[in-house]
Amino acid sequence: xxxxxPLNWWWVLAAFLVFITPPGRMGIAVxxxxxxxxxxxxxxxxxxxxxxxxxxxxERLADASGAENLAGAPWLVYxxxxxxxxxxxxxxxxxxxxxxxxxTLGHRSSVEPEVDLSGHWIDGDLFHVxxxxxxxxxxxxxxxxxxxxxxxxxxxxxxxxxxxxGKVKNGQYWKGSPAVKSGKARHPWPDHRPPPAPWxxxxxxxxxxxxxxxxxxxxxxxxxxxxxxxxxxxTLRAAIGPALLWVPVATxxxxxxxxxxxxxxxxxxxxxxREGYHPVRSRVGWQLWATERLMDAARTYLFPIYASLxxxxxxxxxxxxxxxxxEISTALLIPKFTVVEDGAFLADDTMVGSYELxxxxxxxxxxxxxxxxxxxxxxxxxPGRRVPDDGLVAVLSATPHKAKRGSSxxxxxxxxxxxxxxxxxxxxxxxxxxxxxxxxxTVETCRLIPVMVTFGIGVAVLGALQAAxxxxxxxxxxxxGGVVLLIxxxxxxxxxxxxxxxxxxxxxxxxxxxxxxxxxxxxxxDTFVETVAAPWFARAASGTPVMNLWLRGxxxxxxxxxxxxxxxxxxxxxxxxxxxxxxxxxCVVQTHLFHDRIMRMDTxxxxxxxxxxxxxxxxxxxxxxxxxxxxxASLVMRGDEVPPNTRWQGNPIAPWVVSRKQRRGAKxxxxxxAGGAAA
Numbered sequence: 001x002x003x004x005x006p007l008n009w010w011w012v013l014a015a016f017l018v019f020i021t022p023p024g025r026m027g028i029a030v031x032x033x034x035x036x037x038x039x040x041x042x043x044x045x046x047x048x049x050x051x052x053x054x055x056x057x058x059e060r061l062a063d064a065s066g067a068e069n070l071a072g073a074p075w076l077v078y079x080x081x082x083x084x085x086x087x088x089x090x091x092x093x094x095x096x097x098x099x100x101x102x103x104t105l106g107h108r109s110s111v112e113p114e115v116d117l118s119g120h121w122i123d124g125d126l127f128h129v130x131x132x133x134x135x136x137x138x139x140x141x142x143x144x145x146x147x148x149x150x151x152x153x154x155x156x157x158x159x160x161x162x163x164x165x166g167k168v169k170n171g172q173y174w175k176g177s178p179a180v181k182s183g184k185a186r187h188p189w190p191d192h193r194p195p196p197a198p199w200x201x202x203x204x205x206x207x208x209x210x211x212x213x214x215x216x217x218x219x220x221x222x223x224x225x226x227x228x229x230x231x232x233x234x235t236l237r238a239a240i241g242p243a244l245l246w247v248p249v250a251t252x253x254x255x256x257x258x259x260x261x262x263x264x265x266x267x268x269x270x271x272x273x274r275e276g277y278h279p280v281r282s283r284v285g286w287q288l289w290a291t292e293r294l295m296d297a298a299r300t301y302l303f304p305i306y307a308s309l310x311x312x313x314x315x316x317x318x319x320x321x322x323x324x325x326x327e328i329s330t331a332l333l334i335p336k337f338t339v340v341e342d343g344a345f346l347a348d349d350t351m352v353g354s355y356e357l358x359x360x361x362x363x364x365x366x367x368x369x370x371x372x373x374x375x376x377x378x379x380x381x382x383p384g385r386r387v388p389d390d391g392l393v394a395v396l397s398a399t400p401h402k403a404k405r406g407s408s409x410x411x412x413x414x415x416x417x418x419x420x421x422x423x424x425x426x427x428x429x430x431x432x433x434x435x436x437x438x439x440x441x442t443v444e445t446c447r448l449i450p451v452m453v454t455f456g457i458g459v460a461v462l463g464a465l466q467a468a469x470x471x472x473x474x475x476x477x478x479x480x481g482g483v484v485l486l487i488x489x490x491x492x493x494x495x496x497x498x499x500x501x502x503x504x505x506x507x508x509x510x511x512x513x514x515x516x517x518x519x520x521x522x523x524x525x526d527t528f529v530e531t532v533a534a535p536w537f538a539r540a541a542s543g544t545p546v547m548n549l550w551l552r553g554x555x556x557x558x559x560x561x562x563x564x565x566x567x568x569x570x571x572x573x574x575x576x577x578x579x580x581x582x583x584x585x586x587c588v589v590q591t592h593l594f595h596d597r598i599m600r601m602d603t604x605x606x607x608x609x610x611x612x613x614x615x616x617x618x619x620x621x622x623x624x625x626x627x628x629x630x631x632x633a634s635l636v637m638r639g640d641e642v643p644p645n646t647r648w649q650g651n652p653i654a655p656w657v658v659s660r661k662q663r664r665g666a667k668x669x670x671x672x673x674a675g676g677a678a679a
Contacts, residue, residue: 003236005469022075022208029067030082033058033099040100042130052127056543058099074201075208092280092357106136110357116145121614121632122563122582139358145615145633157185161380161398161412163633176413177633177651189361194279203286211293214261215301222254226459236467243459251455262298266291266318270336275365285362288355291334299330303530304447306330307523337364343372343430347594351380374595392595396617396635396651412651428513429597436515443520450528453495457536461488492536497553499528507573514597538567574603581606586615593620631656
């Protein structure tokens with residue numbers, strides 16, 4: 001087209017190397033972090049002060065660069081060292097390292113996926129940052145949170161989903177939040193370490209580049225459709241109409257390409273997989289890592305497929321064994337080793353059968369969700385475990401080794417929970433009519449609309465940059481890119497707000513069965529948040545006053561001076577964050593529960609100056625009193641009322657008492673109160 005401004009291919013290559021390849025993205029993050037945090041020391045600082053904001057900015061830049069999306073690749077070890085962290089030899093690092101450079105990883109230690117190693121959190125008006133130390137040959141399980149000052153001793157093991165708030169002695173096994181001793185570390189993997197196999201380092205590295213390029217492949221296919229549509233346009237203005245007209249088709253093409261590549265990749269990677277222990281640096285180890293990376297990315301790029309009627313079929317297509325009448329949300333799993341039996345329910349962000357690390361080995365085995373069983377939000381079912389038939393594993397909880405049929409479990413470590421199932425209309429819960437299925441399918445088809453919107457915003461951004469290049473050259477386009485992206489972010493946030501009010505309106509504290517119009521429409525509204533607002537606006541704006549304005553637009557009651565570092569407020573109308581309150585990163589202000597396939601909603605309130613620590617979940621009807629603190633990795637139960645000016649931590653929460661020994665250790669480290677134990 002004559003209106004297109006040509007760009008030298010050398011610039012395209014340079015941009016690919018800097019912004020797409022792992023070394024380039026890591027280089028950006030490292031350069032920014034080193035410039036911002038070179039003089040940062042462990043300690044307690046003012047919330048919103050210079051030290052806090054520099055850490056916040058370094059993390060936002062690392063997120064934007066995509067450097068932390070390389071979990072498990074050998075690049076991550078080099079990235080950690082470049083940030084200033086002390087990383088030993090033979091380390092298996094499958095989680096993002098801290099930008100502060102305050103992490104020490106001993107020789108041959110293992111860190112499983114989604115472990116929080118950042119070593120900082122906000123506590124009221126204070127920002128705590130400190131060191132995190134993991135000793136030689138130690139293992140830290142998936143989704144564990146390590147507080148500032150945490151020390152995991154040599155040969156120690158930490159169970160998945162734990163919260164480490166103090167020092168774990170050498171050779172011990174700890175679990176739960178707060179993590180407590182559960183005996184000696186009995187390493188189940190082979191006694192000897194596998195051979196180094198250095199050639200697999202290169203295989204992992206190349207694979208990480210290819211995985212990072214998959215979204216670009218799908219995007220390129222969609223843009224090719226738009227390019228074909230505007231091929232005869234004489235001017236940029238003339239191209240706007242055809243481009244907008246073909247955006248829906250281009251979106252469907254991009255989604256189809258990404259879905260097809262994911263299915264082909266996961267299926268090919270499942271060939272020759274078998275349960276048991278395998279070297280991390282081996283064919284099977286590489287297959288498991290790559291499979292989980294593909295499955296994790298699919299939850300983002302193919303979000304409308306999840307928590308829908310299509311989800312069971314999609315997971316079957318990927319190789320999982322899925323029964324009839326199942327309801328599955330954004331579950332992360334290894335398809336070949338996952339069994340979900342008839343009538344089971346998997347809530348948001350569940351982890352089923354994820355691989356385990358230790359001693360240079362990777363372990364995988366079958367994980368089963370029994371008939372009519374329920375696995376709650378962020379629940380974990382490890383390899384070899386089973387959620388029993390008619391059983392329940394609650395929010396942020398771990399599945400026990402053995403459990404009887406119909407039993408319910410809560411917390412980490414899991415404890416038996418007395419629960420009486422709620423009687424409900426079976427036609428609206430487990431056995432819907434064909435008419436209801438057709439109605440739900442129709443509404444869920446509308447979840448493609450927000451994906452088309454976000455694709456359209458991307459096309460508009462490219463068009464704006466093309467116009468800038470035509471007027472001022474590509475140098476001018478580069479300089480104006482920030483303004484263009486700010487406008488795009490504002491538009492994305494506004495669209496999500498408008499969609500919420502149009503699709504669901506004001507949300508009230510009531511109950512709805514699974515098979516009801518409100519539940520389906522609420523998922524459509526959530527898709528606007530996750531696919532439109534999140535990538536263009538919400539992730540970058542977390543912790544800013546602009547985020548507070550946006551949450552108010554969604555219906556939340558947000559006071560002055562609130563620090564909110566999450567957009568996971570599923571029903572914002574039911575959330576109150578009073579003046580000066582704090583919601584740390586990774587938190588879910590969970591205003592609904594879904595067990596027995598009934599959506600029960602209620603309010604969640606943080607009174608003035610209250611704090612919800614990192615990776616916490618507050619369940620419906622929870623209230624934190626003025627000045628109260630709930631520490632990291634905690635679960636605030638349904639109906640809990642935390643008294644004002646008290647401190648609580650744990651899963652579920654209990655009074656948080658810092659021992660004298662831990663207090664002395666915290667002072668010697670010049671860090672925040674970094675340890676605690678539930679009384």
